[in-house]
Amino acid sequence: MANYQRSSILCPNCGKLISRDEHQCPYCGTVGPGSWLKNNAWTRGWRNPNRAVNTIVLVNAAMYVLCILINPGKIGVSLNPLTFLSPSGLALEFLGATGTIPINHFHRYWTLVSAGYLHGGILHIFFNMMALWQLAPLVNREFGVYRMFIIYTLAGIVGYLVSYLAGVYWTIGASASVCGLVGAILYYGKSRGGVYGKALYRQIAGWVVFLFVFGLIVPGINNWAHGGGIFTGIVTGYLLGYREKKKENLFHKIFAAACAALTVAVLVWAVGTTIYYKWFEHLV
Secondary structure, three states, X not given: OOXXXXXXXXXXXXXXXXXXXXXEOOOOOOEOOOOOXXXXXXXXXXXXOHHHHHHHHHHHHHHHHHHHHHOHHHOOOOOOOOOOOOOOHHHHHHHOOEOHHHHHHHOOOOHHXXXXXXXXXXXXXXXXXXXHHHHHHHHXXXXXXXXXXXXXXXXXXXXXXXXXXXXXXXXXXXXXXHHHHHHHHHHHHHHHOHHHHHHHHHHHHXXXXXXXXXXXXXXXXXXXXXXXXXXXXXXXXXXXXXXXXXXXXXXXXXXXXXXXXXXXXHHHHXXXXXXXXXXXXXXX
């Protein structure tokens, strides 16, 4: 009698325990669940969905620290909390601030991605990351971690594109991406309905009102990017669907991987060119 061992895996789509040799998942119908394409470290997903949130926070923090270190003699040290520990404008410019000046004058279109990972002060990054920590776990739960990252990335890009088209000359911050999460939850609450959906919708609508009023009162707030981010979150949430309507699938995972690859490529380019200009051209 032949002696062999059947290995088991978790279906990459529904998460049920099945044999690796199955041609089709008996629970959800996924074809080839044991293939490498559908069952690798990325497509299996993170065991802890908050890992994606922590990674985004760490990248934002790393870029902020790098901005400080690139030009430490120019950081803001005043007692004004809005400008305390603010990186130099030149360091932010080289690392990927966006707007009409970087795009029209220097053709730095990639800054539509990089600007979302730069911040102008300790309070700026603190409030954006606190909002991310509150909103992202909710989007993770209702949409899934891959769709959350897609929404976060696209909202940042489109939000800053709207800002650029509106004529904002220079801007940074993760708020456009965070507003995309606000828009996704707004869509989810309205679409789902019921006691939970209505309560969630009212709560997030309060966030939108606060953002609008805050943007009118405080100077320097990029309301165009906020509005573009919220709109993108609503549209993307509708197009991608949420878990109660559609489970995350391979398309979502590949799309999220493309967003991650684009983000990594842009940030590596931004950091690499900045270091080159600082140490070899002495421009920063």
